[in-house]
Amino acid sequence: MRKTIKTPEVPMDRILTLPELKSNPFRKRICHVFSTSEHKDGSLTFEDFLDLLSAFSDSATLEIKSHYAFRIFDFDDDGTLDGGDLEKLVNCLTGETDDTRLTAEEMRQLISNILEESDIDKDGTVNLSEFQHVISRSPDFVSSFKIVL
Amino acid sequence: MARNVNFDLSHPLMEAGLESPVDEEVVHDSFHQLIAEQSRNDGLSDAFELQRLQRDLEEEERQDDVPYLSSPGHEFRGNRPGRRDVEWYDGERHVDPIIGERWSSATLKVLSSMPSRTIGRSRGAIISQYYNRTMQLRRRRQSRPSIRDFSHSARPSIRGYGMEVDGTDAEGTEVSKRERLVNNLQNLSASDRVRMLRAMPLSVAEKSELRRLALQKEKRTITGSKIPCCSRLKYYIIIAFRQSWYSWLSFMHSLQLWQVALKRVSGRFGTGVLSYFLFLKTLLFFNVFLFLVTGSFLVLPQAVHPPELAAKRPSFSGLELLTGAGYFSDTVMYYGYYSNYTLQSCRDNVSMPNGTSMGCASKQNSYNMPLAYFFTIGVSFFITSCQSRFGQSFRIDKSHSILAVKVFCSWDFKVIKRTSVKLMSENICTQLREVNHKDANNTACQKLWRLMIHGLAWVICIGSTIGCVLGIYYFSDYMHKSIYEGLQKKTTTLLDEARLLALPVLVSLINLLLPGLFNLAAWMEDYDSPSVCAYVAIARNLMLKVSVLGVLCNHWLLNVTADSKLTCWESFVGQELYRFLLMEFIFTLLDTLFGELLWRLFSERVLKRRRKPVFDIARNVLELIYGQTLACIKPSTTCGPFRELKTMFQAGKRWVEELEKDNPNLSLLARAHSYLVENPFFLFVGAGIFLIVIYFHYQVVDGQRKIINLLQEQIENEGEDKKFLITRLQSIHEQKRTPARRLTSQDSGC
Numbered sequence: 030m031r032k033t034i035k036t037p038e039v040p041m042d043r044i045l046t047l048p049e050l051k052s053n054p055f056r057k058r059i060c061h062v063f064s065t066s067e068h069k070d071g072s073l074t075f076e077d078f079l080d081l082l083s084a085f086s087d088s089a090t091l092e093i094k095s096h097y098a099f100r101i102f103d104f105d106d107d108g109t110l111d112g113g114d115l116e117k118l119v120n121c122l123t124g125e126t127d128d129t130r131l132t133a134e135e136m137r138q139l140i141s142n143i144l145e146e147s148d149i150d151k152d153g154t155v156n157l158s159e160f161q162h163v164i165s166r167s168p169d170f171v172s173s174f175k176i177v178l
Numbered sequence: 179m180a181r182n183v184n185f186d187l188s189h190p191l192m193e194a195g196l197e198s199p200v201d202e203e204v205v206h207d208s209f210h211q212l213i214a215e216q217s218r219n220d221g222l223s224d225a226f227e228l229q230r231l232q233r234d235l236e237e238e239e240r241q242d243d244v245p246y247l248s249s250p251g252h253e254f255r256g257n258r259p260g261r262r263d264v265e266w267y268d269g270e271r272h273v274d275p276i277i278g279e280r281w282s283s284a285t286l287k288v289l290s291s292m293p294s295r296t297i298g299r300s301r302g303a304i305i306s307q308y309y310n311r312t313m314q315l316r317r318r319r320q321s322r323p324s325i326r327d328f329s330h331s332a333r334p335s336i337r338g339y340g341m342e343v344d345g346t347d348a349e350g351t352e353v354s355k356r357e358r359l360v361n362n363l364q365n366l367s368a369s370d371r372v373r374m375l376r377a378m379p380l381s382v383a384e385k386s387e388l389r390r391l392a393l394q395k396e397k398r399t400i401t402g403s404k405i406p407c408c409s410r411l412k413y414y415i416i417i418a419f420r421q422s423w424y425s426w427l428s429f430m431h432s433l434q435l436w437q438v439a440l441k442r443v444s445g446r447f448g449t450g451v452l453s454y455f456l457f458l459k460t461l462l463f464f465n466v467f468l469f470l471v472t473g474s475f476l477v478l479p480q481a482v483h484p485p486e487l488a489a490k491r492p493s494f495s496g497l498e499l500l501t502g503a504g505y506f507s508d509t510v511m512y513y514g515y516y517s518n519y520t521l522q523s524c525r526d527n528v529s530m531p532n533g534t535s536m537g538c539a540s541k542q543n544s545y546n547m548p549l550a551y552f553f554t555i556g557v558s559f560f561i562t563s564c565q566s567r568f569g570q571s572f573r574i575d576k577s578h579s580i581l582a583v584k585v586f587c588s589w590d591f592k593v594i595k596r597t598s599v600k601l602m603s604e605n606i607c608t609q610l611r612e613v614n615h616k617d618a619n620n621t622a623c624q625k626l627w628r629l630m631i632h633g634l635a636w637v638i639c640i641g642s643t644i645g646c647v648l649g650i651y652y653f654s655d656y657m658h659k660s661i662y663e664g665l666q667k668k669t670t671t672l673l674d675e676a677r678l679l680a681l682p683v684l685v686s687l688i689n690l691l692l693p694g695l696f697n698l699a700a701w702m703e704d705y706d707s708p709s710v711c712a713y714v715a716i717a718r719n720l721m722l723k724v725s726v727l728g729v730l731c732n733h734w735l736l737n738v739t740a741d742s743k744l745t746c747w748e749s750f751v752g753q754e755l756y757r758f759l760l761m762e763f764i765f766t767l768l769d770t771l772f773g774e775l776l777w778r779l780f781s782e783r784v785l786k787r788r789r790k791p792v793f794d795i796a797r798n799v800l801e802l803i804y805g806q807t808l809a810c811i812k813p814s815t816t817c818g819p820f821r822e823l824k825t826m827f828q829a830g831k832r833w834v835e836e837l838e839k840d841n842p843n844l845s846l847l848a849r850a851h852s853y854l855v856e857n858p859f860f861l862f863v864g865a866g867i868f869l870i871v872i873y874f875h876y877q878v879v880d881g882q883r884k885i886i887n888l889l890q891e892q893i894e895n896e897g898e899d900k901k902f903l904i905t906r907l908q909s910i911h912e913q914k915r916t917p918a919r920r921l922t923s924q925d926s927g928c
Contacts, residue, residue, distance in 0.1 A: 049594055051596075052593075052594060052599040053599070054599075065381070076381065076382060076383055077381075079382050085591065093376075093377065093378075093379045096304075096379035097379060100298065103298060108290070108294075108295030108299040108300075115585075118585065119585060122589060122603065122606050122610075123607040124600060124604065129607040130607075135611065135614060138614055139581070139585075142581050143585055146579035146580075146581055149890060150893050150897025150900065151894060152897055152900065152901065156298060157294070158294065158297075160586065163579055163582045163583055163587075164586060164587060167583045167587040169449065169587060170587040172449050172453075173588075174591055175449075176591050
């Protein structure tokens with residue numbers, strides 16, 4: 030069988046040197062979400078990069094941004110945000126230094142508060158619809174989920 | 179379209195969890211084992227299924243000690259010590275303890291292929307979801323024809339929606355979801371199609387492919403039909419408008435006004451501060467637009483036809499640039515200069531100052547000044563009010579999900595600098611901790627102490643505001659008297675002119691120094707959350723600005739207008755506004771250049787601290803709004819374009835009367851105009867209709883709130899159903915497993 034010509038892929042390390050992504054705690058997840066490479070190494074083709082910019086641009090709708098935000102926050106890629114995903118998310122938000130990390134007790138309470146507020150069908154996870162429901166309450170989400178080159 | 183749902187649990191497809199409407203072309207990899215297995219398992223045979231089950235059994239028996247998995251692929255929590263996890267969600271609220279149970283991998287497969295979970299990760303599910311949405315949209319857009327036009331064989335639920343004629347939708351045809359989606363897209367109107375395509379969270383390549391297919395089909399159907407010529411013309415005009423609008427937008431974008439600077443600001447300070455600068459940019463463009471409009475419609479005609487000057491104009495001295503009086507008082511800068519009659523451009527260059535126009539043979543090139551003034555200001559106000567956008571984020575359901583919103587939405591992706599990112603992380607950590615510990619266990623003594631500190635700070639702020647306001651009041655009175663004495667003299671000295679500047683300087687000083695005092699008070703209070711601190715700062719600054727503006731307006735309205743010695747108070751107030759704005763500008767410049775610079779030098783050399791400049795957003799926003807306040811116009815008897823009229827509207831009335839005089843055929847229009855504008859009955863009717871519309875909308879919102887509550891209950895019930903079915907599935911699996919286990923143990927035993 031004739032091998033199809035592959036479009037060139039930029040490895041993830043190169044992508045992460047972009048100033049817009051360098052200090053972002055979600056940079057690796059962003060690369061993994063938009064990557065369509067078979068090796069699953071987070072490398073992006075040009076089309077993938079365009080998709081990334083399109084999703085983070087001014088003209089992307091709330092629907093698209095909330096969808097991609099959900100995929101970025103879904104660390105284990107199972108389609109829902111369960112306790113582990115939420116814990117990793119909070120750790121990314123609060124930073125890597127020791128004094129800003131929450132203690133285990135605080136984390137536990139935080140996660141159960143979040144689930145109480147946003148898990149409508151009470152299955153212990155936040156699925157896409159519930160996530161979009163929470164996002165729709167925030168007027169700032171669209172303007173903060175933006176990356177401009 | 180109802181599908182035959184197979185509830186037979188022994189069916190191999192059911193066991194493998196393949197009963198799902200998704201196209202399993204998955205984009206991601208983690209959790210890929212189960213998903214890859216699912217996509218590979220087309221057409222299982224029973225033997226293979228049993229083999230797999232056997233393999234699963236052995237795997238489970240090997241991992242007897244591993245803690246349970248509450249959701250698939252969750253090796254992260256597998257590392258924690260055992261018992262604690264079971265109580266993870268227990269006990270505290272009504273969250274169901276069943277969630278913590280130990281699932282078999284077959285159950286996990288079923289869970290993983292549930293539509294609510296696949297929509298979050300697979301492309302096929304997205305296509306499926308959008309197929310449903312486009313179908314709903316099509317149904318909504320089509321008006322339902324009467325039922326007797328359709329044959330009885332048509333299904334009642336889709337009768338009349340035109341679905342029978344839609345060949346590709348017929349049940350039983352082997353058409354993929356994608357083709358059905360393309361078909362739906364083709365049947366939507368162009369704007370709906372564009373909106374749907376834009377909202378789909380698919381890759382750009384996929385979306386352009388869908389668009390191409392949808393348009394391709396449309397081209398085939400359109401070339402056959404004949405479009406009448408007038409609608410084709412309309413079509414071309416609309417296309418032309420849209421193209422020109424897009425090219426104008428791209429031109430504006432390519433200008434890249436301050437784009438680099440704004441990017442640096444957002445990278446360092448975040449979206450909040452960026453919004454201040456975007457507001458500033460919008461105000462700038464708005465002011466440029468206002469300038470162009472008033473310049474072309476008001477200033478130019480008046481400048482070309484200057485009225486006769488009554489008194490001798492004083493000569494130009496440099497102080498006019500600061501005070502705006504003297505040479506500038508009888509110019510186009512101020513309201514009093516504008517004529518109240520219709521400007522004519524006659525050959526002999528004579529224009530009469532009375533209301534009627536005499537002495538001009540031809541009526542060409544006449545320009546009604548009062549009307550022009552009225553309409554220009556009216557249109558400007560109208561456009562100003564259109565700029566404000568309310569209520570896009572107005573929610574009608576209960577909003578107590580503050581914590582979830584904070585966690586999901588508070589990360590600002592625009593921030594680039596490492597130090598700013600660290601700062602943002604610290605802020606988020608503080609906020610999360612604060613919201614988490616809502617009921618902090620403070621002793622009563624500590625609470626009382628904090629209350630006293632807050633009270634003291636507020637007393638200081640309010641007291642200083644009142645003090646400054648009283649100071650401005652008495653000072654303005656004193657200055658007004660002394661200015662008067664200066665104006666009464668035959669010749670005005672430079673000192674008299676300079677005395678006009680005293681009040682603006684005082685107000686600008688107050689506006690500069692008092693916010694600093696408020697900041698000190700806030701530092702003393704030591705707020706926990708930065709948002710509360712920002713709100714309190716905004717409230718205090720707003721209070722200061724509003725009271726200062728109030729006392730100034732009071733001074734102008736009472737003292738200045740009532741003063742009979744001033745011939746044209748509007749021009750005087752205009753000059754005062756000019757002076758205030760200019761002084762404010764000069765003081766801000768001085769503060770930025772010298773104040774910040776000196777403080778930075780001081781803190782670096784003396785205090786030995788590296789302090790980055792902090793942006794005080796509350797103060798700056800209010801200063802912008804303060805500078806932008808427009809004065810209201812009240813007609814005076816002796817100057818301006820509305821002299822000798824009681825209200826501005828009478829300008830319009832007078833114009834209509836003149837029209838009627840000139841052309842008796844227009845008397846109907848004149849009478850209609852007088853009825854509409856003057857007769858109170860129509861005003862009452864208009865107000866009544868408005869109130870009825872508001873009441874109707876309120877009832878609709880109330881109904882929607884009730885529906886939301888009902889739907890929320892329904893979703894909870896569905897969740898209960900789901901849990902029930904999953905546990906039943908699990909228990910049936912357990913039952914099937916135990917005979918098999920007994921079988922293998924018997925085998926190994928023999």
